[in-house]
Amino acid sequence: MLKTLALTTALALTTALTAQAQTQTPRSGGTIRFTAPYGSAFASLDIHTANRAQDEIWAKAIHRSLYNWDSFANKPVPELAKEVIASKDGMTYTFKLRDDAYFHNGRKMTADDIIWSFTRIMDGSKGYPGARYVRLIKGAVEVEKGQAKEISGLKKIDDFTLEMTLTEKTDPGFSFYLSTTAIYPAKEAQQPDYFSKPIGLGPYKFTEHVPGSRMVVDKWEKFYKPGKPYADKVVISLMGEASARDVAFRNKEIDVSILGPTQYVAYQADPNLSKGLLEVAEVYTRVMGMNPTFKPFADKRVRQAINYAIDADLIIKRLVRDKAYRASGWLPLSSPSFDKDKKPYPYDPEKAKKLLVEAGYPDGFEFEWTATSNESWGIPIVEAIIPMLAKVGVKVKIKPVEGTVLSEVVRKGEYQAYIWSNTSGPDPLASMKCFHSATPQSACNYTLYKNPEVDKLIDEAGATDDAAKRVELLKQANNIVQDDAPMWFFNYNKAVMAYQPWLKGLQPNATELAIQYYEDIWVDASSPAAK
Amino acid sequence: MLPYIARRLLQMVPILLAVAALIFLLFSVIPGTFASSMGDDGRTVVDAQVMERMNQELGLNDPLPIRFGKYVAQLATFDLGTSFRSRQPVSQVIADRLWPSFQLAMAAMLFAMVIGVPLGFAAAIKPGSLFDSVAIMLAVSGLSLPKFWLGLLLMYLFALKLGWFPSFGYGDGSLRYLVLPAVALGVSPLALLARTSRAAVLEVLHADFIRTARAKGAGNIRVMRWHVARNAFVIILTTLGLQFGSILGQAVVVEKLFSWPGLGSLLVDSVTLRDIPVVQGCILTIVLLFLVINIIVDVLCAAIDPRIKYS
Numbered sequence: 001m002l003k004t005l006a007l008t009t010a011l012a013l014t015t016a017l018t019a020q021a022q023t024q025t026p027r028s029g030g031t032i033r034f035t036a037p038y039g040s041a042f043a044s045l046d047i048h049t050a051n052r053a054q055d056e057i058w059a060k061a062i063h064r065s066l067y068n069w070d071s072f073a074n075k076p077v078p079e080l081a082k083e084v085i086a087s088k089d090g091m092t093y094t095f096k097l098r099d100d101a102y103f104h105n106g107r108k109m110t111a112d113d114i115i116w117s118f119t120r121i122m123d124g125s126k127g128y129p130g131a132r133y134v135r136l137i138k139g140a141v142e143v144e145k146g147q148a149k150e151i152s153g154l155k156k157i158d159d160f161t162l163e164m165t166l167t168e169k170t171d172p173g174f175s176f177y178l179s180t181t182a183i184y185p186a187k188e189a190q191q192p193d194y195f196s197k198p199i200g201l202g203p204y205k206f207t208e209h210v211p212g213s214r215m216v217v218d219k220w221e222k223f224y225k226p227g228k229p230y231a232d233k234v235v236i237s238l239m240g241e242a243s244a245r246d247v248a249f250r251n252k253e254i255d256v257s258i259l260g261p262t263q264y265v266a267y268q269a270d271p272n273l274s275k276g277l278l279e280v281a282e283v284y285t286r287v288m289g290m291n292p293t294f295k296p297f298a299d300k301r302v303r304q305a306i307n308y309a310i311d312a313d314l315i316i317k318r319l320v321r322d323k324a325y326r327a328s329g330w331l332p333l334s335s336p337s338f339d340k341d342k343k344p345y346p347y348d349p350e351k352a353k354k355l356l357v358e359a360g361y362p363d364g365f366e367f368e369w370t371a372t373s374n375e376s377w378g379i380p381i382v383e384a385i386i387p388m389l390a391k392v393g394v395k396v397k398i399k400p401v402e403g404t405v406l407s408e409v410v411r412k413g414e415y416q417a418y419i420w421s422n423t424s425g426p427d428p429l430a431s432m433k434c435f436h437s438a439t440p441q442s443a444c445n446y447t448l449y450k451n452p453e454v455d456k457l458i459d460e461a462g463a464t465d466d467a468a469k470r471v472e473l474l475k476q477a478n479n480i481v482q483d484d485a486p487m488w489f490f491n492y493n494k495a496v497m498a499y500q501p502w503l504k505g506l507q508p509n510a511t512e513l514a515i516q517y518y519e520d521i522w523v524d525a526s527s528p529a530a531k
Numbered sequence: 532m533l534p535y536i537a538r539r540l541l542q543m544v545p546i547l548l549a550v551a552a553l554i555f556l557l558f559s560v561i562p563g564t565f566a567s568s569m570g571d572d573g574r575t576v577v578d579a580q581v582m583e584r585m586n587q588e589l590g591l592n593d594p595l596p597i598r599f600g601k602y603v604a605q606l607a608t609f610d611l612g613t614s615f616r617s618r619q620p621v622s623q624v625i626a627d628r629l630w631p632s633f634q635l636a637m638a639a640m641l642f643a644m645v646i647g648v649p650l651g652f653a654a655a656i657k658p659g660s661l662f663d664s665v666a667i668m669l670a671v672s673g674l675s676l677p678k679f680w681l682g683l684l685l686m687y688l689f690a691l692k693l694g695w696f697p698s699f700g701y702g703d704g705s706l707r708y709l710v711l712p713a714v715a716l717g718v719s720p721l722a723l724l725a726r727t728s729r730a731a732v733l734e735v736l737h738a739d740f741i742r743t744a745r746a747k748g749a750g751n752i753r754v755m756r757w758h759v760a761r762n763a764f765v766i767i768l769t770t771l772g773l774q775f776g777s778i779l780g781q782a783v784v785v786e787k788l789f790s791w792p793g794l795g796s797l798l799v800d801s802v803t804l805r806d807i808p809v810v811q812g813c814i815l816t817i818v819l820l821f822l823v824i825n826i827i828v829d830v831l832c833a834a835i836d837p838r839i840k841y842s
Binding site: 405409 | 563587682697699789
């Protein structure tokens, strides 16, 4: 019921936003006053070196990648290509590139720029995060290892035609929509001052960066989408503190703010602020991972008992203030392979006790739970769970760590249990591969999950040309994972963005709501920064 | 005086080296690396190969003594290294943040001094009076106020309710943007200065030379101006110098809250993301600033009080 309601709400919201975008005539001019809410300063003006959401927020103004994320269709769509033709075997893609995409110095983009950018990302001596995606192209690994200078799978047919051969059958759109694979101007990017004044293909050109404070970009007149961008300027302010953001938003100094659970309740209760809330079921699943090398968690019954013993609905309501959707498994609500008929584990302490007895733990056991201080998926949540687990005889010792340490210990398997928020999309195939036994723990199989049946379903999904069949196979795999319970499936994040009444054209981006395509956003005449 | 300054400057070298060694060792033993920080938002999966290459490129796979040796050799040539995150020279990263930090620290000090010192003086003139009691109560409250809470309160009152100042940001670096963070940062040293000034003035007021001055017929203004103030200022100035270090430390919270682009917020980001060269650079810069300010304070004390002689 809850899931159906959530899906209906998300769908209604998306429809409403689409309708809003269609019925109002966008206004040109003014300034969009955006915020980057995730704490730290922008890492660098070389977006190839940065993969955090915080950096993607500025990068979407200045740069473009081969694909964009279409928030309304919920899939990647070609951006720098007018047409993409896949070969029959699904291994070779021909990109008919735009001949109207200009870098901010006025030079037209060609296939050479794409080849150069991807080759740069594969420079093995640098460790660019985007290498993970470009490795999909045949011959890219050889460049990374220093065995070749050119990526053999990238072939320039002419200035505006590029052929890409892949190493596996997959939709390249999921690999090439992030800014960490943005296209740089080949010659210009090799100049020493490029990364202090970057130029790209995006709708806005770089104007100013005050490290630790803000970035200012101005409209690029030769952007390839007619009439866009609408606003003359975008100012992106770094605002990591939620309370400070709240004051600035109420003071009308900023146009958007990402809300936490406490503010979500306050904004919902306010008759004016509640009119400007954009809610999206993001592709993040919050889970407690259980390490099978810790003896009790090697037993499926114990892991299932943990799922039965925790009243997730209560925690979501009381602590997360309904700023989340109850998780029934790994794949999130927005995933095409999400099974709306699959029910989450119900709260049933008696069943949990029974399973523990069957598993040989009638008196329970004690485990160490590694967690950060995050209010939505950290120690406050664990503290609420401790008495629930105590009811079935399981004792918890909290091991507090910071995010960087959590990321390290989980990848190394140096934990008994952890709680984290991890991306579970948007590509269901890539996401389910985290449960393939061939995926190492250091990649994303954090709970060392191994089930031959799931492996087979994922392999078949990867091999099939039938999209509907792939969806179905992954749905089955996801349901088996849920039954095997390598994790306690807590919730899917409900991202909430508060926006001012004069701001239009926001997109319900399920991959990360704070990341917006600025060319679609505009401000009406009532904005304090309308001129 | 000059040999004294030269000696103090030379004494800074072992202090800075000790600080450098301490930070280096501390960040070598705590868990988490820059590569692991890249995946901490759970948004993208940073694969093991990329992490390994990154560690290699950043020299994090080298044994500890070799890394330390390289670091000290770099420091000897005044090279703070390269930021893991921005891949820019650390000196450049710090230089970008130094001026806003200096602006904020100086504004906070000025605010503390302009209000705190006269308040302490006024309270000391009539000890035990209503004004004295209120001033001391305010001073104690000022010392106890958490910066974060005070900052939010100032934002709420002066930005949201009264609309006098912007609630956040650096803007063009002008006074409008500086006022609220400077006040938030300056309240604690203000309170301390008020208390110190009061105590210093009270102490001087009971000295024999004050009684002599009054016996010679000097009026209140003359006594306060020529005898009390000059003597009390030595103590106040020393407190001010020591408070500078605490202001730089507390700026971490205020800068984050007000999105002020200073060294404090850079330090927090760099610690969280394990950008060790920047952490080292920031702390060394803060220690250096603290030491230099205190040398200046000592020199000023000697200038104010001829009894102080450095040999």
